[in-house]
Amino acid sequence: MDKEFLVSCPEEEEISLRSSAQYLDKKMREIRDSGKVVGLDRIAVMVALNITHDLLTNKNINDDINQTVSNRVKNIQEKVEFALHKGKQMEL
Numbered sequence: 001m002d003k004e005f006l007v008s009c010p011e012e013e014e015i016s017l018r019s020s021a022q023y024l025d026k027k028m029r030e031i032r033d034s035g036k037v038v039g040l041d042r043i044a045v046m047v048a049l050n051i052t053h054d055l056l057t058n059k060n061i062n063d064d065i066n067q068t069v070s071n072r073v074k075n076i077q078e079k080v081e082f083a084l085h086k087g088k089q090m091e092l
Helices: 011-034 040-091
Strands: none
């Protein structure tokens, strides 16, 4: 929003940092243009809250997916172990 800041970062992360700054600027402009929030500090806080909410929501979704996958893998392992155990019993 027409302000520049000097931020140090490793050279290999410069492109990512610039992308992050552009994303932040875009979101701040969206909040400002909505007319619901006035003042740079308040706009920054609103954007920070929105980005944090999105991040945590996606994290929770990913955690749920990981738990589901983990449960399925465990179930498959149990079935394989049962089948192998049953097969060993039949060989005797």
